[in-house]
Amino acid sequence: MAEKYNLTGLSDEEAKEFHSIFMPSMYGWFTLVVMAHVLTHLRFPWI
């Protein structure tokens, strides 16, 4: 049933491997973005 929805052809292991890189990268990016906004707001408060 679940195999029916495998449209990319990635195996469970490959999907897990990609996911284990993707998620921390995304959170790292979010952290960077939040820090940039905090620093910018400290220097040039816009609200």
Place this chain on the structure above:
Amino acid sequence: MYKLWQILDPRGILLLIAVFQVAIGLLIHILLLSTVDLNWWEDGRPSPLKAAAAYERSQAGLPY
């Protein structure tokens, strides 16, 4: 959650995210620079060096 990558093509998603982030970054920067309020290039900050030096001299009580 990892099963997402069996539905969405990782290559396409990475490309989409890269394009989207660059586009939105450029858009917001251009948008802000085009305003009077939030333009950080022409807001006079930091004060020009000569004015800042003159202010510091006056604060220090120097006559020149």
